[in-house]
Amino acid sequence: xxxxxxxxxxxxxxxxxxxxxxxxxxxxxxxxxxxxxxxxxxxxxxxxxxxxxxxxxxxxxxxxxxxxxxxxxxxxxxxxxxxxxxxxxxxxxxxxxxxxxxxxxxxxxxxxxxxxxxxxxxxxxxxxxxxxxxxxxxxxxxxxxxxxxxxxxxxxxxxxxxxxxxxxxxxxxxxxxxxxxxxxxxxxxxxxxxxxxxxxxxxxxxxxxxxxxxxxxxxxxxxxxxxxxxxxxxxxxxxxxxxxxxxxxxxxxxxxxxxxxxxxxxxxxxxxxxxxxxxxxxxxxxxxxxxxxxxxxxxxxxxxxxxxxxxxxxxxxxxxxxxxxxx
Amino acid sequence: xxxxxxxxxxxxxxxxxxxxxxxxxxxxxxxxxxxxxxxxxxxxxxxxxxxxxxxxxxxxxxxxxxxxxxxxxxxxxxxxxxxxxxxxxxxxxxxxxxxxxxxxxxxxxxxxxxxxxxxxxxxxxxxxxxxxxxxxxxxxxxxxxxxxxxxxxxxxxxxxxxxxxxxxxxxxxxxxxxxxxxxxxxxxxxxxxxx
Numbered sequence: 260x261x262x263x264x265x266x267x268x269x270x271x272x273x274x275x276x277x278x279x280x281x282x283x284x285x286x287x288x289x290x291x292x293x294x295x296x297x298x299x300x301x302x303x304x305x306x307x308x309x310x311x312x313x314x315x316x317x318x319x320x321x322x323x324x325x326x327x328x329x330x331x332x333x334x335x336x337x338x339x340x341x342x343x344x345x346x347x348x349x350x351x352x353x354x355x356x357x358x359x360x361x362x363x364x365x366x367x368x369x370x371x372x373x374x375x376x377x378x379x380x381x382x383x384x385x386x387x388x389x390x391x392x393x394x395x396x397x398x399x400x401x402x403x404x405x406x407x408x409x410x411x412x413x414x415x416x417x418x419x420x421x422x423x424x425x426x427x428x429x430x431x432x433x434x435x436x437x438x439x440x441x442x443x444x445x446x447x448x449x450x451x452x453x454x455x456x457x458x459x460x461x462x463x464x465x466x467x468x469x470x471x472x473x474x475x476x477x478x479x480x481x482x483x484x485x486x487x488x489x490x491x492x493x494x495x496x497x498x499x500x501x502x503x504x505x506x507x508x509x510x511x512x513x514x515x516x517x518x519x520x521x522x523x524x525x526x527x528x529x530x531x532x533x534x535x536x537x538x539x540x541x542x543x544x545x546x547x548x549x550x551x552x553x554x555x556x557x558x559x560x561x562x563x564x565x566x567x568x569x570x571x572x573x574x575x576x577x578x579x580x581x582x583x584x585x586x
Numbered sequence: 587x588x589x590x591x592x593x594x595x596x597x598x599x600x601x602x603x604x605x606x607x608x609x610x611x612x613x614x615x616x617x618x619x620x621x622x623x624x625x626x627x628x629x630x631x632x633x634x635x636x637x638x639x640x641x642x643x644x645x646x647x648x649x650x651x652x653x654x655x656x657x658x659x660x661x662x663x664x665x666x667x668x669x670x671x672x673x674x675x676x677x678x679x680x681x682x683x684x685x686x687x688x689x690x691x692x693x694x695x696x697x698x699x700x701x702x703x704x705x706x707x708x709x710x711x712x713x714x715x716x717x718x719x720x721x722x723x724x725x726x727x728x729x730x731x732x733x734x735x736x737x738x739x740x741x742x743x744x745x746x747x748x749x750x751x752x753x754x755x756x757x758x759x760x761x762x763x764x765x766x767x768x769x770x771x772x773x774x775x776x777x778x779x780x781x
Contacts, residue, residue, distance in 0.1 A: 290682075297668065297683040306720060309671035339671075582676045 276395040277576055278384050279404045280454035287579075288413065288458055289430065294575035295414050295568070301338065302571060311582055312341035315372040320363065321398070322348045322378045327542060327566065328398050328407075332375045335573035341581075344371065359383065360390055367391035372581055376400075381447075394580045402445050408541050409451035411572040413459055415565050416496060419537060433460030436493055438484075440466040440522055441500030441549055444473050448541045449500060453481055464490055468522065470511040487522050491531045499524055499540045499549045515548050522549070529554045537561055599771040601760050608749060608766040613732065616748035617646065620730050621653040623746050624699055631658045633697045633725060639714055640668040640685045642703035642761060646732055650701055663696075665689040669713035672720075687717075694722040699746075703761035705731040708742035732761050 276282065283291065301309055317336040319329050329345070336343045346366060363374065373394040376384050381401030388395045399405040413432065420429055437456050443449045443465050456463050457480035465472065465483045476483055484490045502518060512518055519525070524538065529551075532538075538550075538560045546552040555562065608616070628634050631654060638647025644666045651664040670683035700714055711729060718724060732748035737755050749766065753759060758771045 294683065297670070297686050300686045300688075301671070304721070309720070310716070311671040311676055315677075578671075582681060 276388055277406055278397045280406045280409055280451050285458045291410050291575045292414055295571045298571045298574040308338050310340045311578055312339040315341040315581055317341045317373045318344040318366050318371045319375045320346045325377055331569040332573050334570050335577055339574055363387050363391055367393055399447055403447050404451045405447040406451045407573055407576055408448050409455035411569045412452055413455050414572050415561050415568045431459040435461045435495040437461050437496040438464045438466050438494050439498045442471040442502055443467045444471045446500050494536055496537045502548050519548050524550045524554050526551055601769055601771055603767040603769040606767050610765050613765050617649055620746040621657055625657055628697055631660055631662055635663040635696045636699050638666045639702040640666055643701040647701035663691045667717050669717050672713035672716045693724045695725050698724045698727045699730055701730045703732050704759045705734045705744050706737055708738045708740040711742050712740050733759050733766055735759050
């Protein structure tokens with residue numbers, strides 16, 4: 260047995276891409292959580308950087324506007340010493356009519372190891388895996404999934420519970436009751452969160468007006484509630500989704516004021532929550548619609564913690580895909 | 587006994603001990619000697635900090651720090667580092683951090699005694715040196731290992747050694763609370779066949 264064989268103790272992970280939370284089973288999610296802990300330590304150093312992905316190139320391809328997710332991925336790649344390339348639809352040949360396939364093949368031809376892609380069409384990242392050789396990471400596709408958001412949400416809940424209890428426990432989300440509130444139907448964040456929260460053992464309740472609830476919840480590990488107030492008192496986590504103002508035109512939502520009154524986290528609702536309940540939002544947050552302005556600033560609100568953890572979790576995802584196996 | 591001989595590490599492989607090379611007392615005495623050598627070399631413990639390499643070096647570093655405190659009557663700063671993110675084989679094989687780095691002190695101007703259980707190719711130590719350099723400029727870095735088994739692939743040598751143990755490249759060395767054993771790593775399937 261050679262040293263190379265001796266070293267080859269753990270098989271490379273089967274997943275080369277991260278398109279959906281389903282690409283990571285429960286074990287995969289927990290592995291990302293462990294890696295994120297290691298990167299949390301790295302981030303607290305005076306120089307928060309490790310050479311782990313030196314010489315690798317990560318391209319961010321955003322065909323839909325997003326600053327925070329793109330910056331978060333780029334920061335993560337840089338803290339791992341990878342090089343980054345940025346492609347945004349507004350400043351590119353797409354406006355000249357280039358197809359997605361030509362765009363990603365061109366970027367791939369420059370020599371990249373991973374492509375982080377956001378696209379308005381559900382399933383676009385999956386199509387891209389057929390066209391390029393690099394690892395593909397879904398940074399949000401249409402109304403399908405946004406897996407890194409769900410991973411950072413899981414990490415944020417776990418981290419908060421651990422710091423409260425002053426120990427290493429818990430390792431998963433079992434025993435927690437989490438409500439996801441808002442436009443479930445159009446939300447890729449909700450889809451990824453449902454899968455991730457359930458994989459880690461949480462009970463998930465969806466709260467939405469009937470027009471913004473998916474037509475069928477069959478096969479989903481969730482319960483549905485139309486009345487936010489009826490479930491308030493039993494929640495450990497309230498996860499608010501952004502109400503996309505563009506949906507207003509679709510007659511799905513009569514008015515933002517009415518939404519706020521029935522489904523927003525108002526001061527009165529925040530007061531009816533359990534004392535230690537957590538409040539989360541994937542951003543960008545519209546104060547006065549899904550959350551009242553003062554509630555967003557309560558200590559229970561983890562919104563800025565989510566942003567900080569986004570970098571750690573994306574470092575973990577990049578390292579998991581590029582660093583831990585055969586390329 | 588059987589439980590100990592067949593430690594599952596690294597995952598997927600089973601360590602089959604062939605011979606016990608050092609018993610628990612011998613390991614303890616070797617640590618005692620190394621502790622005295624560290625005190626002698628550094629003329630006390632003035633700037634000395636002890637850093638264990640995850641995971642095999644950490645229990646040894648704990649014990650070494652305790653002995654140093656006993657000898658000199660002063661506390662020695664103790665830390666641990668995981669070098670996964672500094673390895674040169676990232677992407678060639680699965681690399682996972684074992685534990686989180688814990689260096690609760692500034693290494694600038696300190697004498698860092700790195701502690702590991704087995705010195706083999708030297709690649710882990712190289713990664714550890716890089717990880718330390720990222721934290722600052724130590725006055726000196728010294729290396730203490732329980733077993734030096736040879737087969738270096740880099741110009742690295744230990745300052746303090748428990749035992750020099752000539753090995754074949756394909757052998758494996760295990761350091762545990764019970765002592766040091768030499769043997770082979772086998773896949774779980776091979777082990778079942780053998781039984």
